[in-house]
Amino acid sequence: MATxxxxxxxxxxxxxxxxxxxLSTQSDGSEVVDRIRGDQKDVFSAGYVCPKGATLKHLHEDxxxxxxxxxxxxxxxxxxSWDEAxxxxxxxxxxxxxxxxxxxxxxxxxxxxxxSLANSLYGRALIMALGTRNRFSASTVDQRPKEISAxxxxxxxxxxxxxxxxxxxxLMLGANPHASNGSLCTAPDFPGRLDxxxxxxxxxxxxxxRRSETxxxxxxxxxxxxxxxxxxLAAMANVLLTEGLADPGHLLEYCDGLDQLxxxxxxxxxxxxxxxxxxxADRIRSLARQMAAAxxxxxxxxxxxxxxxxxxxxxxxxxxxxxxxxxxxTAGGAMFATGAVxxxxxxxxxxxxxxxxxxRVKSRVSRAPESFGEFPVGVLAEEIETPGEGQVRAFVSVAxxxxxxxxNSNRLNAALSSLEFMVSVDPYINETTRHADVILPPxxxxxxxxxxxxxxxxxxxxxxxxxxxxxxxxxxxxxESEILLRLAAVAAGQPANAAVTASLDESAATxxxxxxxxxxxxxxxxxxxxxxxxxxxxxRGPERLLDISLRTGPFGDGFGxxxxxxxLKKLEESPHGVDLGALQKHRIxxxxxxxxxxxxxxxxxxxxxxxRLQQALGRELNGELQLVxxxxxxxxxxxxxxxxxxxxxxxxxxxxxxxxxxxxxxxKDGAETRVTSRVxxxxxxxxxxxxxxxxxxxxxHGFGQHEAGVELRVAREYDGVNTNILTDDEFVDxxxxxxxxxxxxxxxxxx
Ligand SMILES: Nc1nc2c(c(=O)[nH]1)N[C@H]1C(S)=C(S)[C@@H](COP(=O)(O)OP(=O)(O)OC[C@H]3O[C@@H](n4cnc5c(=O)[nH]c(N)nc54)[C@H](O)[C@@H]3O)O[C@H]1N2
Ligand SMILES: Nc1nc2c(c(=O)[nH]1)N[C@H]1C(S)=C(S)[C@@H](COP(=O)(O)OP(=O)(O)OC[C@H]3O[C@@H](n4cnc5c(=O)[nH]c(N)nc54)[C@H](O)[C@@H]3O)O[C@H]1N2
Ligand code: SF4
Ligand SMILES: [Mo]
Numbered sequence: 001m002a003t004x005x006x007x008x009x010x011x012x013x014x015x016x017x018x019x020x021x022x023l024s025t026q027s028d029g030s031e032v033v034d035r036i037r038g039d040q041k042d043v044f045s046a047g048y049v050c051p052k053g054a055t056l057k058h059l060h061e062d063x064x065x066x067x068x069x070x071x072x073x074x075x076x077x078x079x080x081s082w083d084e085a086x087x088x089x090x091x092x093x094x095x096x097x098x099x100x101x102x103x104x105x106x107x108x109x110x111x112x113x114x115x116s117l118a119n120s121l122y123g124r125a126l127i128m129a130l131g132t133r134n135r136f137s138a139s140t141v142d143q144r145p146k147e148i149s150a151x152x153x154x155x156x157x158x159x160x161x162x163x164x165x166x167x168x169x170x171l172m173l174g175a176n177p178h179a180s181n182g183s184l185c186t187a188p189d190f191p192g193r194l195d196x197x198x199x200x201x202x203x204x205x206x207x208x209x210r211r212s213e214t215x216x217x218x219x220x221x222x223x224x225x226x227x228x229x230x231x232x233l234a235a236m237a238n239v240l241l242t243e244g245l246a247d248p249g250h251l252l253e254y255c256d257g258l259d260q261l262x263x264x265x266x267x268x269x270x271x272x273x274x275x276x277x278x279x280x281a282d283r284i285r286s287l288a289r290q291m292a293a294a295x296x297x298x299x300x301x302x303x304x305x306x307x308x309x310x311x312x313x314x315x316x317x318x319x320x321x322x323x324x325x326x327x328x329x330t331a332g333g334a335m336f337a338t339g340a341v342x343x344x345x346x347x348x349x350x351x352x353x354x355x356x357x358x359x360r361v362k363s364r365v366s367r368a369p370e371s372f373g374e375f376p377v378g379v380l381a382e383e384i385e386t387p388g389e390g391q392v393r394a395f396v397s398v399a400x401x402x403x404x405x406x407x408n409s410n411r412l413n414a415a416l417s418s419l420e421f422m423v424s425v426d427p428y429i430n431e432t433t434r435h436a437d438v439i440l441p442p443x444x445x446x447x448x449x450x451x452x453x454x455x456x457x458x459x460x461x462x463x464x465x466x467x468x469x470x471x472x473x474x475x476x477x478x479x480e481s482e483i484l485l486r487l488a489a490v491a492a493g494q495p496a497n498a499a500v501t502a503s504l505d506e507s508a509a510t511x512x513x514x515x516x517x518x519x520x521x522x523x524x525x526x527x528x529x530x531x532x533x534x535x536x537x538x539x540r541g542p543e544r545l546l547d548i549s550l551r552t553g554p555f556g557d558g559f560g561x562x563x564x565x566x567x568l569k570k571l572e573e574s575p576h577g578v579d580l581g582a583l584q585k586h587r588i589x590x591x592x593x594x595x596x597x598x599x600x601x602x603x604x605x606x607x608x609x610x611x612r613l614q615q616a617l618g619r620e621l622n623g624e625l626q627l628v629x630x631x632x633x634x635x636x637x638x639x640x641x642x643x644x645x646x647x648x649x650x651x652x653x654x655x656x657x658x659x660x661x662x663x664x665x666x667x668k669d670g671a672e673t674r675v676t677s678r679v680x681x682x683x684x685x686x687x688x689x690x691x692x693x694x695x696x697x698x699x700x701h702g703f704g705q706h707e708a709g710v711e712l713r714v715a716r717e718y719d720g721v722n723t724n725i726l727t728d729d730e731f732v733d734x735x736x737x738x739x740x741x742x743x744x745x746x747x748x749x750x751x
Pocket of ligand 3: 188
């Protein structure tokens with residue numbers, strides 16, 4: 001019988017749904033989870049949950065989830081104590097650092113870091129302690145182009161989100177929220193929000209090379225050739241400008257460079273982009289007119305527009321079309337969320353800032369540009385393979401599975417096996433971590449507290465939601481904040497013990513408070529750090545840092561100056577979350593961080609991109625097909641295929657191919673089919689279906705966990721392939737090196 005109900009935000013994807021978790025007490029006093037369902041009272045998700053939400057129980061009970069560190073001895077992983085694990089790491093890492101310098105160690109941070117409070121707050125401490133330039137993350141197989149385009153335009157990475165709850169017209173490119181639940185747009189029950197948009201008479205138009213689950217339910221699906229979204233958007237902007245439909249509304253006075261747009265986009269007429277995009281010129285023209293005519297309209301682009309050859313240009317043009325149609329920074333358009341943490345107080349902040357720079361440092365081998373302090377993941381393998389000063393000899397992965405998620409997997413796989421030392425902070429022995437010498441496992445999601453430190457800054461409502469851990473740690477486990485801080489201690493040449501990590505934690509809190517009291521616009525400007533620290537009770541670790549962020553944030557209690565404001569205590573008393581209202585319009589100019597306090601409509605860095613786009617107008621395919629990805633509601637990138645209830649049923653890892661292409665190439669439905677790209681080759685079952693347009697094939701990512709040494713008993717058996725064997729580390733969005741995972745040229749033959 002259930003004896004307790006706990007509430008917890010689901011940390012698995014960006015939607016952040018509220019969960020209601022029923023537990024019962026066993027005869028030995030321990031608790032087990034009986035059931036997980038949507039929390040009807042959650043202020044944001046109101047009971048919505050997808051099939052993955054309930055599997056937090058399965059993750060917690062998964063026998064393959066490591067409960068204590070493991071160390072590789074004679075090629076086999078054996079359990080060891082935390083002390084032994086860290087001693088080994090120190091013994092291996094320190095000599096490499098001493099002999100070859102800080103850059104000889106690379107670090108990769110994967111996607112779950114942004115879904116973990118501890119990692120969002122302490123990942124940086126580890127990076128600083130390592131002191132390497134060779135930093136990588138999943139961001140460069142994901143949203144980096146959007147971060148760059150937004151930073152160039154607005155001076156900082158403020159990314160506008162579509163105001164789905166109030167818009168009348170949503171033009172969605174390269175996103176499939178019916179599977180993904182949305183991204184760079186935190187919106188629990190995204191599908192329900194789209195239904196409501198249509199029910200109130202609004203329109204949803206989906207642009208995608210595949211008739212995705214979202215496209216099927218849209219008012220219209222427009223099939224587009226992969227990689228050509230920037231051309232479509234440039235042509236729409238061109239129509240708006242030439243037909244006198246462009247009107248940025250209240251933003252006009254904050255625009256710098258608007259007058260350059262007409263000449264710049266003149267070559268991109270609907271007629272000129274029609275062949276490349278394979279969208280009718282008349283439809284492009286009417287789409288622009290529809291956007292202009294709608295009272296509240298918004299363009300939203302996601303993975304299909306960022307993980308492609310022209311990701312940065314497409315991301316920029318999404319915001320240009322929103323700007324030109326008067327839909328940027330207004331209700332029902334593209335709006336800026338005000339997160340309760342992670343943003344400084346917004347009161348009274350002037351627009352001017354230092355602006356955005358990238359490429360200050362270049363990677364050693366192929367001179368790829370740094371952005372946000374990271375190199376693109378596409379160059380990781382060559383940094384390991386290429387001898388010479390600065391060669392990467394040791395590797396740290398935290399919550400990442402790059403062998404599965406990064407391009408040219410075979411190459412990266414081989415590179416990782418050549419390392420002198422590798423340590424992974426990860427619960428599983430998978431394609432990547434099997435190469436590690438030591439694996440440090442985090443607690444399960446039910447054993448961690450949660451606040452979505454990063455993604456609530458991209459939500460369609462202003463919301464704050466904290467959940468304490470539901471279940472206690474086992475004796476053999478450590479909190480993930482402690483795991484990361486101990487690793488930081490070792491990297492800094494200090495002992496990995498609780499005294500050292502307590503002092504690192506103290507410094508983190510002091511630093512955070514320092515930057516607030518020194519900020520003249522902060523609610524605690526000029527106050528004493530010790531006085532503020534005294535107010536933080538006995539909190540330590542992520543909870544203390546979160547409390548500081550909340551209290552000094554835009555909705556915070558200012559440590560007493562705004563007594564009704566937010567604090568962690570207030571969130572603890574609100575298990576269903578705190579609703580802070582609809583997104584606020586007219587955040588511009590206050591949020592701009594450009595040097596002149598204006599929107600850079602035509603960032604100089606993008607001028608060569610426009611030229612590159614022009615060259616793409618006349619491009620033809622040499623009889624190759626273009627490979628794109630896809631997601632399924634019961635997947636989560638590469639790491640949840642070990643949960644049987646999520647992998648049961650029909651095989652999902654198929655090559656979708658249009659029946660006309662299949663006939664032409666002699667490919668039979670259900671038959672083993674060979675797919676070859678510049679870098680790799682694999683054999684996969686074909687699924688002949690007209691959901692993909694002619695000339696396009698699709699394979700989902702995250703499958704193919706059969707490699708020797710992988711200890712995932714369910715996932716190993718799944719009949720799937722790793723599509724990133726085909727994706728190409730040299731096929732990138734040139735401006736930032738973000739990998740073009742979509743639109744990869746491939747040939748297809750019967751196997
Ligand atoms: N072809 C193709 N490739 C893609 C994509 C695509 O669309 N197509 N999508 C890309 C995108 S958007 C992304 S974000 C990347 C993701 O790329 P990655 O982040 O590299 O890969 P994930 O599959 O998310 O792997 C997450 C890892 O974190 C571990 N993990 C899970 N929870 C925790 C935790 O709480 N703590 C720690 N320490 N570890 C944890 C898991 O065991 C797993 O090893 O993949 C990219 N790759
Ligand atoms: N169930 C589930 N949910 C997830 C994840 C997961 O793996 N599974 N991963 C999470 C992560 S890390 C992320 S980043 C988000 C991603 O969330 P989404 O961006 O919604 O990702 P997808 O569902 O892959 O949808 C991308 C769509 O882009 C289309 N596409 C491919 N190439 C192009 C192109 O050139 N142009 C256009 N217009 N479309 C193109 C594909 O056909 C596909 O339908 O999902 C998150 N949520
Ligand atoms: S959509 Fe599913 S996986 Fe994502 S937060 Fe909600 S329940 Fe969790
Ligand atoms: Mo992602």
